[in-house]
Amino acid sequence: MPLSIATWNINSVRLRTRIVSRFLRSHAPDVLCLQEIKCINDNFPYKTFRRLGYRHIAVNGQMGYHGVAMVSRLPFLAEERKGFCGKGDSRHLAVWIADGERSIAIHNLYVPAGGDEPDPRVNPKFEHKLAFLDEMKSWVGAGAQRDPMVLVGDLNVAPLEQDVWSHRQLLNVVSHTPMETERLNAISTGGAWTDVARHFVPADEKLYTWWSYRARDWKASNRGRRLDHIWVTQPLRDRLAGIETLSEARGWTRPSDHVPVIAKIGDA
């Protein structure tokens, strides 16, 4: 059976149960990885997902901020939650699912946004973001080449020139500074990861997954960024069957500022 894995920064899962349901009914990914659920574990809308056939649910929630979750039609063989930067933030959740005789690890991440000022000496949030990326590098680097792994999430970095509406104008804007893009590229290169979206969409083609709430008309101005990513390791690379970025979801009622991204992986 081919496998489909989706990632979506939902910006409050409780406020958006309607559009999440709409997405699951129309696209039916096997696994949906959510970021910014903005609730504690007990307040996660379990019933909404179970009714839609997503009976396997793992949550790493937090009061008010951040929080990640994974809902699945396939059972989880194991779960794991990792803390980063010695903080109590809920920014990581991993599950393992069966893949024939083997298993696939799926890591769901929410990288800190980093605040406004792109200077780690004056902005502790940016310093935290860089430290988080450094910790990610040492953590996902080793062993990544051999094991079938998927890494998804809101990485809050748009690494390539065509991942933002204006490379020149965003070079000093948090999410596209060389300090961030160089770190993200070092992580993917060091771990031999394949950026699934760019595996299918040429690097000279604009591709966004996020549009600010602050624009008067997100579609007309189209000042987007590609902050949401799906990466796979070498054992899954040759099985990649497609990517979908659901930009129309930005226009749904009461939307998240991020849209779902779905990767399809063929049989072994």
Added chain:
DNA sequence: ATGGTTGTAGGACAA
């Protein structure tokens, strides 16, 4: 150059 919006909470703060 600045300000623009959304969410959690019930006042700032994060994004």
